[in-house]
Amino acid sequence: MSLVHSVQYELSNSLRTSSLSDRNNDPEQSGPPSITVVSPPPELTAMEAGSPPPQRRVFDVAPLNVMGKTRKTTITVLIIGSNLMMSSFVTIGGGLVLSKSLGVEDPSRANWIAASYPLTQGAFVLMSGRLGSVYGHKKILLIGGAWFVLWSLISGFCNSFLIFNIARGFTGIGGALILPNAVAMLAITTPPGRMRNLSLGFFSASAPLGGWLGALLAGVFLEFAPWKWMFFFLAMLGALVLGALWILFPPERPVDPHGKIDYIGAVLGTSALILFNFVWNQAPAVGWATPYEVGLLITSVILLSGFITWEKKFAKEPIMPLDIFKAPSFGILVLVTLLSYMSVGTSLWYMVEWQQTLRHWSVLSFALGWIPFGICAILAGFVAAWLIPRLGAQWIIALGAVSILLTNLLMTTMPEQQTYWAQMFPATILMAFCPDLVYTAAQIIASNSVRRHQQGIAGSLIGTLNLYGNSLGLGFAGTVEVETSKHGRLIINGYRSALWFGVGIAAVALILDMAFVRMAKDDREGWADENDRDPADEGVAMASGTVIESESRTVASRNP
Structure with missing residues (x-):
């Protein structure tokens, strides 16, 4: 057993026994003294039996819980700030003007200014969670930040519409x-x-706030x-945000340092997502009569089928374990979340x-008119x-679907x-609520449905x-617009049809959510699985009395 394991084992024992001893010596407490039986860690048991020790527990990689409160809060704020800075809304709000500045007047092509960044961000996020598990979440976050900074800088030097969108696509990675x-x-x-709900709630609010x-x-x-x-x-x-994170965050041990990256699954999944999205966003400009559109669409479906087959039958360490979908209602939840965000993308553009x-x-006038959006996004x-522990997740998502x-x-x-x-004005206010309500509910359900070492995978899926x-x-709305506006001759008709499409998919999301998603309200405090718990977590919880009360109840139940 390593020195780190020994110290953590002794620290865990001393924290528990000292806390219970203090409680038993308190003259205000009545009843017989509580007795806590602490089992040795599995590493020690395995060594005594002559067998190799099992894989290191995940709590070795949770450094935030053993730092000072000020430093931990600063790091949390910077992590949320990293989501603020990477918002794609700089090219949504200014997409039409940027397109004209780069020599493209056609609105049916201007959608690429807004779509190129989230296309690659959405496609590559699938594998980045697994990369974090193997190489360290901190390391991959900082590498991603450096890549973002580099390609943002390159974007500023682009003078071609095509090259600019390629640069924005690389920025999305x-x-x-x-x-x-x-x-x-x-x-x-x-x-x-409660603290996780608040942290993820603020993190989800940082995206629409960053958008404004x-x-x-x-x-x-x-x-x-x-x-x-x-x-x-x-x-x-x-550079400033990520430089501060690099300085403040302590050394990190990856969750799965000996794990493998499913490169075949990553290539199949990412390629399928990119091609499918490209086809739909290119269709408004070139039309479905263009031969390569249909060919690429078929290719994307084949690649997606290959990805599912590979992950299910052949991948030893799949980049997207399909057993994550075994949680109740999880498959429908994924579809509802996707449809909700498709409707959000439509309304934004x-x-x-x-x-x-x-x-x-x-x-600038548009940005000032969007001030209510920024305020309501924070709210x-x-x-x-606040709703997560008080209301079933399907009702929270339903509120988001109704708002969009x-x-x-x-x-x-x-x-x-x-x-x-x-x-x-009321549309701007309502739109601010959908991203936060849907994202927070889906993200917390996903993270609470998996073990501690699978948090990166859950985050990748919802992201x-x-x-x-x-x-x-x-892409979908743009196709509807072009086909109903007589290729630009009736602009207002095209806009209305695209927005009716947004209404329709939001309605489908709402119906599916109400009919099939069944998730109880989540009022847990702490990890449900004993193997996921961290002595540092217990130290924090003991400060508030949570562990003391829990252990007293456990002892009482064993000694009626």
Whole structure:
């Protein structure tokens, strides 16, 4: 048994016995003294029996719980800040203007400005959680941040529409490496309970809040400076945040340092997601009559089938273990989450199109009109965290689906010219609630449905649905728009049809959620499985009396 294991074993014993001793010596406490029987760790038992020790427990990789409160809080804030800086909304809010600056006037092609970043971010996030488990979540997060900074810098030097979108696609890979590993760092170091709900609630709120800040940033730079400086600023901001994380975060031991990466599964899954998304986002510009569109669509389906077959039958350490879907209602939950985010992506893009194309708002005016979105996104994070232990997950997701359904409905029924306060203002408020409610509920359900060492995989899955759904929704809605607007001759008809599509998929998500998703409210405090528990977690819990009460109940039940 290693020195680290010995110290942790002794620390665990001393924490438990000293806490119970203090409680038994308290004159205000009545009743016989409690007795705690502590078993030796499995490593010691295995060595005494002459057998090799089992794999190291996961608590060896949770450094946040053994640091000072100020440093831990600072790191948590920086992790959430990393999600703020990588928001793709800088190219959604300013997408039309950026497209024109790069020489492309056609709105049916401008959607690539908004779709290129979340396309690769959503596709590559599938494997980045596993990379974090093997090489360390901190290390992969920092590598992703460095990649994000590099390609943000390169984006600022691009003068071609095609090259710019390629650069934004590469930037999305950095965001993909950041997202699930940031979630895993929060989830691994915070047991199920109120603090995890709050942390993940704030993390989910950072995406829409970062979206508003990104739109404001785009408005300021496109109004008062060359657009290139927007990406230079993003690169500098990213370097500051990740540099601080690199300095503050202590050394980390990976969850599964001897694990293998399922490269075949990663290539099959990522290729399928990229091709399927590319086909739908390219269709509005070239049409479905283009031969390669149908060919690539068929290829993407074949690759996806190959990915599922490989993961199920051949992969020794699958990048996406299919047993994660055995949790009750989990498969339907995945579909509901994807449809909800497709509707979010639709409403985001056509809110920009409507205000900037039909009502001739500037990017800065649009960002100022989005202030209620930023405020309500913060509020939604609090609401989502508060609801998790009090309400079944299907009801929280239903609230999110209703909010985005009403958002699209308000926009598709408004006249071409109208005061902002009549329908666009309430639509902006409602839209802020869907991402937080759906993401927080789905992320917490996913993280609480798996073991501690699978947190990166759970984060990858929900992150894929979030980001990929936004980008895929743009492609589907864009196809509907082009086909119903007579290829640009009836713009308002195309916008309305695309928004009706958003209403429809939100309604399908709501119906599926209400009919099939059955998840009880989650009011757990701590890890359910004994093997997932960490003495550092217990030390934190003892400070609040949680473990003392739990162990007293255990002793009492053994000694009636």
